[in-house]
Amino acid sequence: MGSQIFHFSPDFLNLLVDTIPKLCKSKKDVLIFFSSAGVSKKTLEDVSEKVDKDTNSINKYEIARTILVRLNEAGDDVLRERREIVKRVAEFEDFSRCWPNDQIAAMGLVAKVREMINSKDSFTRMQQYFNLKVEEDNKKRQSQEQARVDDLKHKRQKRQELRSELIALYQETNPHKRGKKLEPVLNRFFESENVLLRESFTITGENNEGIIQQIDGAIEVNNHLYLVEMKWWKEALSPGDVAQHMMRIFLRSDARGIFISESGYTEAAIIDIKKALSQKLIILFTLKELVLLLEFCRSI
Structure with a gap:
């Protein structure tokens, strides 16, 4: 069961496929979104080449679906990347970076992602991860502060x-x-x-x-x-x-x-x-x- 905790269910995967392209103005931006979330160059390589060689051969939604399906099938080896993608979507706030006609839709889709994360189904575990991440960050800050106090002492x-x-x-x-x-x-x-x-x-x-x-x-x-x-x-x-x-x-x-x-x-x-x-x-x-x-x- 542990290996399935952060695997995207079909409906959640489709929601991400609809959402991520709305948050990115260009196909290059979609690739940058995944790259900045830690997705490897190898996973992105052929899609990136297709965009470079013939940008009209693929659209933003196909890019998002291709990469998300690959990550979903890769299992626990890319667990961190899947977590980071969901985190970045759920924490997205600067909708001025979207196309003007996409801003309202993007807001609604991000809200739906947050709602699914907070729901009582399997994504409750995902919320537990976010809470754990906050706790880890707090412990890290406390450790740094204690080190500073000890150094000052x-x-x-x-x-x-x-x-x-x-x-x-x-x-x-x-x-x-x-x-x-x-x-x-x-x-x-x-x-x-x-x-x-x-x-x-x-x-x-x-x-x-x-x-x-x-x-x-x-x-x-x-x-x-x-x-x-x-x-x-x-x-x-x-x-x-x-x-x-x-x-x-x-x-x-x-x-x-x-x-x-x-x-x-x-x-x-x-x-x-x-x-x-x-x-x-x-x-x-x-x-x-x-x-x-x-x-x-x-x-x-």
Whole structure:
């Protein structure tokens, strides 16, 4: 009995033969209707050739009947295609795509198809299929939504961990240890935000006092390369303190720049960078702002 569930009865097959041509303006459109429902090229091949070679040798109704009979005789191998054809007819709503003289008739035929699907005969099983399809679609959407929620939860957790690690760095008095701990934090921060790391963040040097760590790296955002420099200085960065990184940025024609400073910037440094904006995009922010950003993102 299962193999007969979606086999078209003679009266329903005739109803589809009458309906589908009304929904399609041309013979090509009828073929496209079946093709878009998943009917194989092999099933459509000879009919399509006949339309191409001598379009007057066959009409839309003969095309529909030929293909529907073939699908009906093919058994469970084309069960999905038969289901999809019925679904597309039953859900058809844009009757402006029909010929004007066919629109009223098409509406009536589609209504009759829906009525037969909803009837208490064998097509009740077909309605059960549609209900099952809706249930499957709902489960799929729920699964996708749960995956999105889980991903968001994971991101929040990672942001909280990064924020805690950044705050903990303020308690580290050894500049070398602090720098080594800051490297992976910066790398994981950009990776967690799906920012492509072109060059991982590494310590590149210390100032003469042996106190300040400089960490350099490169990221890619919207296909743009950003050279990033992080400094943990006691004093706000002066023009001379930002000059070396600005030189790196200007030496790369395709590069933009980001400064991250724990101690902020002098007014003179900000003025110099503003002057450079006419040629390069350069972004300034502090490490504390990064901590605040993670706090804000954690609440989203």
